[in-house]
Amino acid sequence: MFGKLKEKLKSALSIFSRKAEEEAQEKVILPEKPLEEKKESPPQKVIEKKKEKVKEIHNVKPEVPPKQALLEKKEKQKPAEKPITTEKVIPTIKSESPPPSEKKSFFGKLKEAITTRTISAEKFNDLFWELEVALLENNVSVAVIEKIKDDLKQELVEKPLPRDVETKIRETLHRTLQEIVSFEKIDFMQTISSKKPFIIAFFGINGSGKTTSIAKLAYYLQQKKMSIVLAACDTFRAAAIQQLEEHADKLGVKMIKHEYGSDAAAVAFDAVKYAEKNKIDVVLIDTAGRLHSNTNLMAELEKIIRVTKPHLKIFVGESITGNDCIEQARQFNELVDLDGCILTKADVDEKGGAPLSIAYTIKKPILFLGVGQKYGDLQEFQPELVLKQLGL
Numbered sequence: 001m002f003g004k005l006k007e008k009l010k011s012a013l014s015i016f017s018r019k020a021e022e023e024a025q026e027k028v029i030l031p032e033k034p035l036e037e038k039k040e041s042p043p044q045k046v047i048e049k050k051k052e053k054v055k056e057i058h059n060v061k062p063e064v065p066p067k068q069a070l071l072e073k074k075e076k077q078k079p080a081e082k083p084i085t086t087e088k089v090i091p092t093i094k095s096e097s098p099p100p101s102e103k104k105s106f107f108g109k110l111k112e113a114i115t116t117r118t119i120s121a122e123k124f125n126d127l128f129w130e131l132e133v134a135l136l137e138n139n140v141s142v143a144v145i146e147k148i149k150d151d152l153k154q155e156l157v158e159k160p161l162p163r164d165v166e167t168k169i170r171e172t173l174h175r176t177l178q179e180i181v182s183f184e185k186i187d188f189m190q191t192i193s194s195k196k197p198f199i200i201a202f203f204g205i206n207g208s209g210k211t212t213s214i215a216k217l218a219y220y221l222q223q224k225k226m227s228i229v230l231a232a233c234d235t236f237r238a239a240a241i242q243q244l245e246e247h248a249d250k251l252g253v254k255m256i257k258h259e260y261g262s263d264a265a266a267v268a269f270d271a272v273k274y275a276e277k278n279k280i281d282v283v284l285i286d287t288a289g290r291l292h293s294n295t296n297l298m299a300e301l302e303k304i305i306r307v308t309k310p311h312l313k314i315f316v317g318e319s320i321t322g323n324d325c326i327e328q329a330r331q332f333n334e335l336v337d338l339d340g341c342i343l344t345k346a347d348v349d350e351k352g353g354a355p356l357s358i359a360y361t362i363k364k365p366i367l368f369l370g371v372g373q374k375y376g377d378l379q380e381f382q383p384e385l386v387l388k389q390l391g392l
Contacts, residue, residue, distance in 0.1 A: 010391060012134040013173070017166035019127050020119055020156065124157050139322025139353025144180055144360050151176045174387060181366070181383040183359040186340060188367060188380070189224060191312070192282060197229075197275035199283045201268075201310040202342075203301065203332050206237065206289030209344035209370060210316040214284050215247035217342075217368070219375035222251065226281040231271035232257040233264040233304060236288040236297065244286055251375070254280075264288065265303040272308055285310065298335060305336060314367065315341040317358070319349040326357050333362040344370035347377075355386060 119127070128149055135145050155172045162168045192198045200217075204210045211234075218228045230248050232255055234240035241257050248255035256271040268285050275283045287304060290297035305313070315338050317325040329341055341362070343354055346369040359366050366381040 012131040013166060013169055015130050017169055019130075020161070020165050020169075118158055118161060119156055121153070121157050124153055128152065135353075138351040139326075139357070141323060141326050141353065141357035141361055144357045147180065147360070148173065148176050177356065177387055177390070178383055180360045181356060181381075181386055183363060183365050185365050185383075186367065192221075192226070195311060197272065197280050197283050198312075199272060199285065199308055199310040200312045200314060201285040201287060201304065201308065202314050202316055203287055203336060203338075204289060204316040205291060205328055208289065208316050208318050210289060211240070211244050211247070211286055213316050213342050213344055213368075213370055213378070214244070214286050215251065216370065216375055216378040218247070218251055218253055218284060220368075220378050221282055222253075227279075228253045228282045228284060229271055229275050229278075229280045230255040231268045231283060231285040233267045234286055234288040235260050235262050235264050235267065240286075240288070254278075264300050265307045268304050268308045283308075301336065312339045313337065314339065315362075317341060317343060317354070319343040319346045319354045319369070320351075322351060322353045323357075325354045326361050329358050329362050333364065338362060338364050340365050340367040342366075342368045342370065342378075343381075346379075347371040352386075352390070355381075 132145055132149070135148070136142075152169065152172055155168065202210050202214055214230065218230065221228055228251075230244060230253060232241045232244045234244070235258060238260075241260065245255055245257065254274070256267060256274055258267045258270075264287065271283050271285065274280070285304065285308065287301060288297060290301065313336050315329050315332050317328055319325065325343070329338070332338060341358060341364065343358070343366060346355065349355075355366060355369070369379045369381055371377050371379050
């Protein structure tokens with residue numbers, strides 16, 4: 001999984017970092033704080049302040065800089081017949097400039113600012129192109145690419161370039177992708193345990209692996225000691241009922257079915273009633289594959305939802321179809337307001353664009369990944385594992 005995208009990212013990030021260092025320009029950035037400290041009071045106030053200090057010199061010991069303190073110490077060590085006069089004190093008071101150490105700090109910061117290297121917005125767009133192409137070639141959606149670009153721009157454009165540019169870019173990319181793939185994670189088992197029977201309906205187009213994913217999820221729930229009933233609501237596609245029935249027999253779970261061409265909502269309703277009567281934990285509803293443009297099937301879908309009121313509505317899509325899968329999820333989400341998705345064939349998806357894009361597109365989490373043909377080949381989606389596989 002992610003084999004091609006990982007290699008493309010590694011190459012693109014290396015080129016991006018190298019060019020960023022080569023193309024960075026020196027820019028003068030004057031520090032604001034030292035300049036504010038350099039501001040002086042109006043001359044008249046300074047004069048008045050000095051006069052007050054001269055008048056009070058014999059009564060109150062002024063707060064003086066180190067140099068003046070040293071002079072006063074020497075004056076005290078002189079013979080008593082030579083009293084301290086105001087004429088000798090005034091020059092000491094006159095020196096109110098910052099100590100040499102402060103001047104050095106200011107000019108040191110100024111020198112550092114002068115040698116700072118930065119990248120302009122125009123140059124950044126040119127440098128990002130290589131990384132953008134790598135992401136596009138691996139089915140990452142345009143919205144996700146723009147998110148990555150904006151986050152990198154905030155970290156690099158018109159700011160002091162870090163010494164290790166590639167590390168900075170990788171850290172920013174990791175943070176962005178983690179935010180993208182971690183959208184509102186659902187604690188699946190805790191959610192299912194909240195109601196009984198818990199009703200889950202599955203949607204998707206034909207051939208996406210919907211029926212197989214339902215069988216895998218049934219097996220997954222069986223391992224968690226939960227009882228299941230299947231609802232064969234795909235009364236439209238030939239052999240759909242037989243396919244689900246084979247899985248039900250192998251898993252040893254009950255399946256509710258009607259004849260082909262019958263009302264799919266009626267099948268779902270009967271399955272829910274069976275679960276209520278027999279204290280079954282979970283109802284899994286298999287629906288007919290359809291496109292959003294098929295008006296009749298979409299009306300049927302709305303009826304199933306209205307009759308059964310599922311607690312979770314899950315989209316099932318093929319990871320390897322990339323942007324097609326993302327667009328299908330977006331369209332179904334607009335129609336039925338999905339709660340999450342399952343991506344099938346993730347084990348053979350070398351590009352990985354769908355897992356990186358689908359949650360960000362529909363603002364709903366990825367729940368599981370199908371990673372093989374066996375019943376046990378259903379993995380809970382873990383964002384950190386995905387980032388690790390990408391080398392981030």
